[in-house]
Amino acid sequence: MTMAVSTDLFDFIRSANMPQLGSYGEAVYEEFIHSTGADIIRLHVGRADFDVNGVRVDVKTSRRQLGRMLEKPVFKYRHEVPGTHYAILEFHQLGALLSMSEKVIARINWTFLNSVFEKWRIGGFGKAHNIKREAKKSLCPVMIERTKRVFIEAGLPEPYMLQRTVMFDKESPHNLLPTQRKPDKQTGATVFFVFHQAPPIQENLKEVIAFPDSADSGLVRLKKLRTACHIENLEKADIDLIPPKYRFASIEALQMALRENWC
Numbered sequence: 731m732t733m734a735v736s737t738d739l740f741d742f743i744r745s746a747n748m749p750q751l752g753s754y755g756e757a758v759y760e761e762f763i764h765s766t767g768a769d770i771i772r773l774h775v776g777r778a779d780f781d782v783n784g785v786r787v788d789v790k791t792s793r794r795q796l797g798r799m800l801e802k803p804v805f806k807y808r809h810e811v812p813g814t815h816y817a818i819l820e821f822h823q824l825g826a827l828l829s830m831s832e833k834v835i836a837r838i839n840w841t842f843l844n845s846v847f848e849k850w851r852i853g854g855f856g857k858a859h860n861i862k863r864e865a866k867k868s869l870c871p872v873m874i875e876r877t878k879r880v881f882i883e884a885g886l887p888e889p890y891m892l893q894r895t896v897m898f899d900k901e902s903p904h905n906l907l908p909t910q911r912k913p914d915k916q917t918g919a920t921v922f923f924v925f926h927q928a929p930p931i932q933e934n935l936k937e938v939i940a941f942p943d944s945a946d947s948g949l950v951r952l953k954k955l956r957t958a959c960h961i962e963n964l965e966k967a968d969i970d971l972i973p974p975k976y977r978f979a980s981i982e983a984l985q986m987a988l989r990e991n992w993c
Contacts, residue, residue: 739840739847742861743793743821750859755791755819756780757850758843762828762836772856777811786814795822803829869893869923870931876981877921884988889919889940895928901952902967908943910965916943921984939969940984941976 743751756779763770763782771781778786792805800822807816817835820827826838851859869891878888890911892903908916922939923930941949950971955964978984 739844742847743796746861750861751793752789752791753855753859754847754850756789757855758819758826758838758846759787759789759817759828760855761846761849762838762842778814787817788814789817789819792818792820795820797823799823800827803827803832803834806832870929873923873930873932873935873981877984880981880985880988881919884985886988887918889921890915890917890943891921891923893923893925893930895925895930895934900968900970901955902969904964904966906939906967907949907965908946918943935980938978938981938984939972939976940978940987941972945976 742754746754760770760772760780763780768783770783773779773781773786778788780787780789788811790805790807795804800820803818803820805818805820807818810816815830818827818829820829824837825840825843827834828836828838849855851861853859874891877891881887881889890908892905894903903922905911905915906920906922908920919942920940924936924939925931925934926936927934949967952966952968955966975987978987
């Protein structure tokens with residue numbers, strides 16, 4: 731990969747927490763608009779970040795395409811507010827793509843992004859920033875391997891595993907129910923690790939919810955969703971109503987259940 735990008739900036743984009751990444755994205759947008767000669771005023775009232783020539787603009791920043799070459803906008807914001815226009819800044823291998831209404835406004839190179847980054851972190855856009863990294867979110871490899879092993883030892887296929895360090899009351903993740911996943915993700919069993927807090931490691935484990943995929947139809951669905959409610963036909967389980975026989979205090983407790991013909 732050939733990039734005129736500082737290691738500090740690339741590492742920041744890859745691992746910064748979302749409030750800081752969003753703040754930096756706003757700085758990139760502001761600097762770019764200034765370079766065009768347009769009038770821009772910071773707002774941060776309601777759901778708009780800027781007033782640009784009398785137009786309310788909210789900036790959304792994405793790093794999902796950071797490892798790819800991006801020719802056209804990919805990110806779509808689905809919660810638009812009437813009267814507000816949305817500028818989408820997407821980082822990718824060659825810099826950043828700035829778009830509005832899926833139309834490319836600018837292709838911003840790493841040299842420009844580097845200069846804005848240095849200005850942003852020393853307070854050039856209002857305040858200095860101490861870089862904060864996102865807490866590790868991926869499940870502990872030791873827990874993954876231990877869980878795989880107990881299923882294999884019980885003569886069962888490797889389960890589909892997922893985890894959460896933040897729960898929305900009793901609402902399950904969208905991919906907890908096997909029927910809500912693609913066929914290749916329906917492996918025969920589902921194991922859901924719930925943690926008290928990040929990072930998702932053994933010491934922070936709250937409980938393990940595990941069930942055979944055949945139990946899907948017997949799990950109570952939520953009647954009203956709090957998140958992702960705009961997705962048609964989406965179903966989520968009521969975590970509070972998952973039967974006790976599918977809830978375990980540890981991987982070891984799950985292992986004992988598997989040895990006793992868990993079903």
